[in-house]
Amino acid sequence: MKLPILIHPDPRLKKVAAPVPDVTDELRALADNMLSTMYDAPGIGLAAPQVGVGQRLIVLDCEKGDDVTPRPLAMFNPEVIASSDEMNTYDEGCLSIPDIYADVTRPEAVTVRWMDVNGAEQEETFDGLWATCVQHEIDHLEGKLFIDYLSGLKRQLITRKMVKLKRDRAREGA
Ligand code: K1U
Numbered sequence: 674m675k676l677p678i679l680i681h682p683d684p685r686l687k688k689v690a691a692p693v694p695d696v697t698d699e700l701r702a703l704a705d706n707m708l709s710t711m712y713d714a715p716g717i718g719l720a721a722p723q724v725g726v727g728q729r730l731i732v733l734d735c736e737k738g739d740d741v742t743p744r745p746l747a748m749f750n751p752e753v754i755a756s757s758d759e760m761n762t763y764d765e766g767c768l769s770i771p772d773i774y775a776d777v778t779r780p781e782a783v784t785v786r787w788m789d790v791n792g793a794e795q796e797e798t799f800d801g802l803w804a805t806c807v808q809h810e811i812d813h814l815e816g817k818l819f820i821d822y823l824s825g826l827k828r829q830l831i832t833r834k835m836v837k838l839k840r841d842r843a844r845e846g847a
Pocket residue numbers: 715716717718719720737763764765766767768769805806809810
């Protein structure tokens with residue numbers, strides 16, 4: 674099932690999400706629906722607050738291209754437990770801030786610990802786009818957006834554009 678994605682500004686995107694005590698069937702279904710929503714968008718990641726759910730769940734698949742095997746991952750309570758000193762800059766986007774891209778600098782590699790859909794603890798080191806994306810998604814769980822790394826002026830301009838986009842979409846739907 675495809676879920677509606679919240680567009681910035683929205684107070685639900687600014688809240689710190691709550692830890693998941695255990696993985697229930699309901700949360701497994703939510704993870705499945707988030708993956709369908711992400712692939713359909715299309716995107717390479719999605720965090721539960723973006724679909725209005727204030728729980729610590731993210732999904733991602735950064736295997737881009739036609740000839741690659743998909744690698745859908747759902748992470749409950751993901752935590753960065755180590756970061757590289759080396760940094761990487763990527764032109765990031767966000768499904769909650771459509772058609773806006775900006776350079777964000779983050780650690781090039783991160784080790785993440787999380788609980789999988791079976792409730793088992795997992796740990797893996799990610800680099801490249803996977804590292805960028807998993808950090809972007811974990812930021813969503815802290816109520817942080819990639820535009821929070823930009824200057825106040827750029828953030829203000831982008832926020833104004835999004836307010837207009839939401840107004841136009843509401844008018845189209847009316
Ligand atoms: O969190 C989100 O809103 C999803 C976001 C993830 C992300 C993208 C780029 C850098 C860091 C995190 C997106 O997926 S935006 C769409 C996008 O980047 C994309 C869409 C189709 C193919 C490839 C990329």
